[in-house]
Amino acid sequence: xxxxxxxxxxxxxxxxxxxxxxxxxxxxxxxxxxxxxxxxxxxxxxxxxxxxxxxxxxxxxxxxxxxxxxxxxxxxxxxxxxxxxxxxxxxxxxxxxxxxxxxxxxxxxxxxxxxxxxxxxxxxxxxxxxxxxxxxxxxxxxxxxxxxxxxxxxxxxxxxxxxxxxxxxxxxxxxxxxxxxxxxxxxxxxxxxxxxxxxxxxxxxxxxxxxxxxxxxxxxxxxxxxxxxxxxxxxxxxxxxxxxxxxxxxxxxxxxxxxxxxxxxxxxxxxxxxxxxxx
Numbered sequence: 001x002x003x004x005x006x007x008x009x010x011x012x013x014x015x016x017x018x019x020x021x022x023x024x025x026x027x028x029x030x031x032x033x034x035x036x037x038x039x040x041x042x043x044x045x046x047x048x049x050x051x052x053x054x055x056x057x058x059x060x061x062x063x064x065x066x067x068x069x070x071x072x073x074x075x076x077x078x079x080x081x082x083x084x085x086x087x088x089x090x091x092x093x094x095x096x097x098x099x100x101x102x103x104x105x106x107x108x109x110x111x112x113x114x115x116x117x118x119x120x121x122x123x124x125x126x127x128x129x130x131x132x133x134x135x136x137x138x139x140x141x142x143x144x145x146x147x148x149x150x151x152x153x154x155x156x157x158x159x160x161x162x163x164x165x166x167x168x169x170x171x172x173x174x175x176x177x178x179x180x181x182x183x184x185x186x187x188x189x190x191x192x193x194x195x196x197x198x199x200x201x202x203x204x205x206x207x208x209x210x211x212x213x214x215x216x217x218x219x220x221x222x223x224x225x226x227x228x229x230x231x232x233x234x235x236x237x238x239x240x241x242x243x244x245x246x247x248x249x250x251x252x253x254x255x256x257x258x259x260x261x262x263x264x265x266x267x268x269x270x271x272x273x274x275x276x277x278x279x
Contacts, residue, residue, distance in 0.1 A: 006025055006026075034056040061124060063126055066126070068130060072088050073104070106130055169190075169279070170186070188279075191214065195215070222242055224239060236260070253274075254273065
């Protein structure tokens with residue numbers, strides 16, 4: 001049974017302690033491969049102190065299973081009779097501490113079984129060296145290495161200069177305004193080597209005014225303009241643009257925000273976004 005220690009006296013369970021001093025005494029119960037239990041018992045004059053049945057919990061450990069050659073199937077049966085199946089090399093955790101056995105199962109050869117001990121709170125290594133004929137068999141069964149074609153490096157998503165954006169970019173941009181309205185415009189944006197930008201769309205093809213100089217910020221090209229419309233009578237607006245170059249180097253994500261600052265739409269806001277490709 002378990003070892004029971006009350007104060008300075010030790011017995012095997014079931015334990016009965018006589019002539020115990022009155023007062024509080026430490027009680028400790030231990031058993032191999034189980035977690036120890038510690039508590040205090042208060043002994044009173046003329047009374048029997050009975051803590052009742054103390055239940056112990058199984059300890060656990062882990063095991064590192066290996067073989068030479070590796071890649072051999074195994075079956076580990078722990079102290080509770082539970083089976084843990086795998087292939088070497090492998091680490092098994094939360095195994096019941098105590099005696100167990102491992103059976104190695106090489107293909108087309110006899111199995112090999114050996115008794116082992118899972119130590120509580122430790123990683124116990126177990127290894128089996130297979131006979132020469134098993135090693136040769138596994139070596140023959142091993143697949144040949146497959147040649148792997150090297151992949152081409154992906155283009156960088158971070159442009160090194162404004163030159164990465166130079167050219168004419170075209171594509172539809174979908175917009176939504178604060179009043180709930182919205183539309184889609186086909187835009188063309190031309191960027192020159194000096195960072196100058198012109199733009200037009202299918203609704204206002206004559207709108208080719210030069211924007212302020214574009215600036216590179218990370219992988220984004222940022223620019224803005226402040227225009228007064230002609231025949232449209234929309235008044236004055238401020239547009240803030242952002243173009244983000246994608247990793248393929250041939251398309252951009254476009255976004256711009258328009259705020260009307262003068263005229264019939266003063267205070268209105270619209271946002272447009274979409275994908276554009278180099279013409």
